[in-house]
């Protein structure tokens with residue numbers, strides 16, 4: 001089996017306004033050493049998908065179904081089914097996660113050394129000194145100079161990019177099998193963004209771990225992802241390996257995302273396209289294709305299929321599937 | 333940190349100095365003749381009044397009076413001359429003609445009462461408030477939370493004097509569990525049991541409303557902290573809920589509570605007038621109250637200054653404490 005196999009994952013939130021269908025029937029696999037990118041607009045369910053896998057959703061209001069099977073080496077476990085005490089042993093050891101905003105993700109009252117050592121100590125029976133050595137090793141690995149001294153620094157003494165490096169060091173301290181990076185560069189300057197992306201790609205090769213990279217910017221993942229899942233309104237609408245997706249996008253939404261990436265091979269003055277309109281409310285989703293209200297190509301589909309029936313996710317070619325009534329008639 | 337401390341202490345002293353002048357000025361400029369007040373309500377003997385005016389130093393201009401007052405604070409002060417002179421040793425805050433005692437002696441007797449009352453009550457309300465607040469936050473929306481909400485409502489809506497009276501009527505008068513307050517006070521070191529017996533109901537009375545208030549604050553602070561990103565990070569690391577609550581949540585949630593408790597405590601040390609009155613405790617509150625009723629100016633100036641000094645000192649302590657808890661404050665300062 002693959003390292004991580006997510007099948008038919010759905011997440012619904014009970015809110016005062018109604019039931020929010022944040023994630024609906026999402027399935028994907030991640031292999032060892034592979035980088036899977038999850039791309040989509042804000043609110044498409046990227047974060048919720050991964051928080052569900054990590055068991056980090058508030059269970060009082062979140063209704064989670066489906067499965068997320070992780071191969072721990074000693075057999076496969078379903079992260080959505082095991083008791084929370086078992087899941088806690090996997091969190092931070094087998095599956096680690098870094099978050100969008102490094103400014104608030106670190107505890108302001110504890111030194112970064114303390115926080116990294118703590119992450120190591122939960123999962124290892126070793127002395128604090130050994131954990132400290134490991135922390136220094138990791139800080140050096142993520143490119144923080146003078147690591148043994150910086151151990152005693154507080155988060156507020158670091159810049160945003162440096163804090164994200166600290167977060168990465170903390171996530172990698174137990175050599176996880178899977179690293180989930182939720183928009184790790186969104187809150188950072190453009191130049192720092194590139195550095196962090198390169199660092200993540202390098203580390204992933206060096207350590208051979210699998211990575212799930214969440215972003216709303218296809219341009220960010222072009223260089224580092226192996227596969228891409230495009231999400232829209234809680235569903236996967238297109239999935240392909242990176243070259244195939246860029247060369248041969250099937251779904252108009254993917255098209256739109258691609259058209260909004262600045263590219264050097266296009267004339268400078270040509271304006272970037274953005275997709276007009278807003279994603280639908282997740283409380284009252286349309287009966288048909290969720291993208292229909294914004295789709296410029298639905299007139300090409302006969303009848304009112306786009307508004308009436310939800311297109312299925314169908315395989316276009318090996319390893320490439322798409323959720324659109326147009327599939328088959330190649331979009332160019 | 334050291335430089336910060338030195339700076340803070342220097343500013344506190346400067347503020348205290350300014351406050352002392354303001355307090356002194358306010359009371360000196362009130363339209364009362366302090367000398368006339370010294371000889372009793374029905375006194376019409378101008379000779380006594382003039383003699384007292386000179387003995388108490390009210391005959392010299394106001395700013396000179398202030399300097400003499402300051403001098404007394406550092407070196408002690410004599411009131412009158414010769415054999416009839418009364419000496420109030422440093423730090424002298426003046427002499428009360430009504431009570432025939434130095435103000436510092438009066439305060440020295442009342443302060444331990446009020447301090448015992450305030451410290452005991454604070455410990456009580458912090459234990460109750462923090463425990464109930466954390467439990468309510470941890471079990472939000474469940475019955476423990478509802479129960480704490482009811483407690484908060486009752487505690488914050490019952491006025492202190494009513495709580496005190498209810499306790500007095502039931503515990504003391506009806507059920508006779510604790511003897512009726514005699515108006516005396518037994519120091520802790522003399523007889524700890526009697527000390528606690530005298531103070532127990534006042535502690536409960538004072539702590540009740542604050543405990544309710546702190547329950548609400550702690551509950552909200554804990555809930556807010558639990559939704560912070562760094563708590564999600566702690567969970568993602570695989571830490572247990574116990575560690576997340578005790579180590580990661582409480583320290584951040586309780587930092588503002590520590591500030592609040594320090595300032596509330598300082599306010600109480602100035603005298604808990606209602607509680608002291610209801611339970612007939614000879615504390616600072618009662619001393620100030622009777623001084624106000626009798627226009628006993630030296631006592632009023634003395635207790636007001638003391639309260640100001642306590643509040644300023646407590647502010648300093650609270651800020652230093654905060655800097656110790658939150659490293660961001662340390663560096664910024």
Ligand SMILES: Nc1ncnc2c1ncn2[C@@H]1O[C@H](COP(=O)(O)OP(=O)(O)OP(=O)(O)O)[C@@H](O)[C@H]1O
Nearest residue numbers: 013020022041042043044045046047048049216282
């Ligand atoms: N705790 C919650 N209660 C109710 N609704 C929630 C909760 N968490 C997320 N949602 C909803 O679920 C939907 C998906 O959110 P999610 O955070 O997964 O989006 P995203 O794709 O990560 O977007 P972004 O790019 O903004 O991070 C959103 O509409 C959001 O409002």
Ligand code: SF4
Nearest residue numbers: 289292295306324325
């Ligand atoms: S199914 Fe119809 S509306 Fe949806 S993306 Fe395809 S063409 Fe557009």
Ligand SMILES: [Mg+2]
Nearest residue numbers: 046047048182
């Ligand atoms: Mg997100």
